[in-house]
Amino acid sequence: MEIKIAEDVYWVGAIDWDVRTFHGYTYTTHRGTTYNAYLVLDEKVALVDTVNVGFGQEMLKRIGKLSDPTQIDYLVANHGEMDHSGAIPEVMKTAPQAKLVCSKKGEQTLRQYFGDQGWDITVVGTGDEIKLGQKTLRFIEAPMLHWPDSMFTYIPQVALLLPNDAFGQHLATSQRFADEVDECLVLGEAAKYYANILWPFSSLVIKKIKEIERMGLEIATIAPSHGLTWRNPRQIIEAYLRWAQGGAEPRVVVVYETMWGSTRHIAHALVEGIQQEGVEVSLYALPTSDRSDVIADLLEARGILVGSSVHNNDMLLNMAAFLEDLKGLKPIGKIGAAFGSYGWGSRAIPHMEEKLRQAGVELVEADLSSQFAPDEDELEHYIEFGQDFARKVKER
Ligand code: FEO
Secondary structure: OOEEEEOOEEEOOEEEOOOOEEOOOOEEOOOOEEEOOEEEOOOOOEEEOOOOOOOHHHHHHHHHOOOOHHHOOEEEOOOOOHHHHOOHHHHHHHOOOOEEEEOHHHHHHHHHHHOOOOOEEEEOOOOOEEEOOOOEEEEEEOOOOOOOOOEEEEEHHHOEEEOOOOOOOOOOOOOOEHHHOOHHHHHHHHHHHHHHHHHHHHHHHHHHHHHHHHHOOOOOEEOOOOOOEEOOHHHHHHHHHHHHOOOOEEEEEEEEEOOOOHHHHHHHHHHHHHHHOOOEEEEEEOOOOOHHHHHHHHOOEEEEEEEEOEEOOEEOHHHHHHHHHHHHHOOOOOEEEEEEEEOOOOOHHHHHHHHHHHOOOEEOOOOOEEEOOOOHHHHHHHHHHHHHHHHHHHHO
16 A cells, blocks of 8 residues: 655655664664655655665565656665665665765765765755756755764655654554554654654754754655654654753652662662652663663653662662763753662762763762661661652752
């Protein structure tokens, strides 16, 4: 069945129902994903983006139901990462006369991934256009959303924005439009995607949205390269602006890793104190909790507390990985603190505090450490700190 995105624009991508991790093992895709490619039919035929390695034949088969794949005139590569460029060699073998269109950095990416294949490459920048006949492909560079090579393709005649990774979700479904599935599901997956991929580039997200607004482009549809198409573009644009500006709720995320249970006792006392102040809190133990889900939950929470017991005089390894990830993601507008138990001495808490600081989290100073196991007085101290922290979260 053909899937029309706009007049003479069709989805010809692939659904990956099976994938459960992405970007190595940094991101869990519990619901799979899609690799979206779009075929634009006009006097000239353009394919915008391709699919991951292993899905090229599925895409070419979809194209074949609409048009002769050997007659593709333009192949636009909005982004060179392999989940979108993986099938470029198959397309170029099928339609060797096609011009491959990409940004300057995109050309570098593709040449380094695929070597010199003799492809006819056209480099484009913001404002450049390719006329297909009735329709035009207009390009907007979008560096660091999320790679230096990233760009958007816009088709003014149908008010369609094809922004590649931006506004995407890792979500495999039988549906192709966001308004056809549960709103919480699609926005939840979009939030997870933003938190784990685009969070570090929030200032650029705001700048790009403002730039596009200044251009006065009419946008009726946003069709990203993963997941579902937005027929109500304001829904995802407003969500992106809120996330990029650090919009958050009075909510706390507590994450900990424990060796013999003492750090768990501290975590539970903190949670008790936070609850007593009527503030919503989520508690996650590592490594049994999924790191990318915890990051997603943190997106709209104002407070974060991290705890670890001690291994080799430092924090446990899953907490180290979590904080390293957080440092790279640069969450916006959070307050936080570190806690934990220790045996004979530890650099775990100062190191966790340092990582939080490097992530941009504003630290609330407090002694939140116990030797071996917290006694009753210490547990009372943690409950009181939880209350105090919750009040700070409410006041922000
Ligand atoms: Fe940056 Fe979906 O690849």
